[in-house]
Amino acid sequence: MRGRKSGAMGRQSGAQAVILIGFMGAGKSSVGRALGERLGWPFEDLDERIERRERRKVAEIFRDSGEPEFRRGEHEALRELLNELNAGAERVVALGGGAFAQQRNARLIEAAGVPTVFLDASVEELWRRCRQQALLHGSERPLLNRLENFRDLYEARRPHYLKASWQQETGGKAIEEIVAEVIQALGLGRSDKDRSDKDRSRERGETR
Numbered sequence: 001m002r003g004r005k006s007g008a009m010g011r012q013s014g015a016q017a018v019i020l021i022g023f024m025g026a027g028k029s030s031v032g033r034a035l036g037e038r039l040g041w042p043f044e045d046l047d048e049r050i051e052r053r054e055r056r057k058v059a060e061i062f063r064d065s066g067e068p069e070f071r072r073g074e075h076e077a078l079r080e081l082l083n084e085l086n087a088g089a090e091r092v093v094a095l096g097g098g099a100f101a102q103q104r105n106a107r108l109i110e111a112a113g114v115p116t117v118f119l120d121a122s123v124e125e126l127w128r129r130c131r132q133q134a135l136l137h138g139s140e141r142p143l144l145n146r147l148e149n150f151r152d153l154y155e156a157r158r159p160h161y162l163k164a165s166w167q168q169e170t171g172g173k174a175i176e177e178i179v180a181e182v183i184q185a186l187g188l189g190r191s192d193k194d195r196s197d198k199d200r201s202r203e204r205g206e207t208r
């Protein structure tokens with residue numbers, strides 16, 4: 001299942017940035033890196049900006065200062081990043097799984113007019129990917145504990161994620177396929193001067 005939410009923005013041919021959202025294990029970083037390469041836009045993981053600003057790893061912030069302190073740092077980092085995007089920076093951004101579920105963050109993003117893509121998969125698939133990353137790469141996720149909690153959190157956040165400009169299914173798809181579908185759906189990376197006369201005529205509804 002994939003699709004655009006009703007009333008969502010039209011094609012974003014002029015967009016210079018895109019924000020990837022979704023639950024832990026959705027593939028925001030791997031898809032984001034590949035999408036950035038395809039578009040020639042730098043990739044940024046918001047969690048890394050938080051870690052640089054706070055001079056601590058995400059897991060340390062959670063452990064030593066608690067989730068509310070992490071959310072405060074996340075909001076400030078997002079505000080700083082959006083200022084850069086508003087100033088014209090090109091970027092593919094991956095947000096941590098909880099960021100878009102915070103209303104104040106979603107509102108900031110909406111006000112900045114940056115298109116958002118919700119990367120989705122079944123909760124079982126998301127769980128499997130996270131467990132695999134923990135085993136293979138030792139990735140630490142403070143909110144990854146039991147499957148039941150993981151599922152409850154996913155279900156609580158999903159209505160927020162569904163407010164994204166585009167919902168992209170990732171289950172069973174190769175990264176390149178996902179990247180191509182996102183580019184196509186949002187009309188990314190194509191300025192008006194790059195579009196052919198044929199494209200323009202098709203968009204005007206002319207048959208030839």
Ligand code: S3P
Pocket residue numbers: 022023024025028047058095096097098099141142143
């Ligand atoms: C979080 C997800 C993590 C990270 C933090 C909180 C969440 O990012 O921001 O541990 O609330 O779901 P990923 O979604 O990249 O794992």
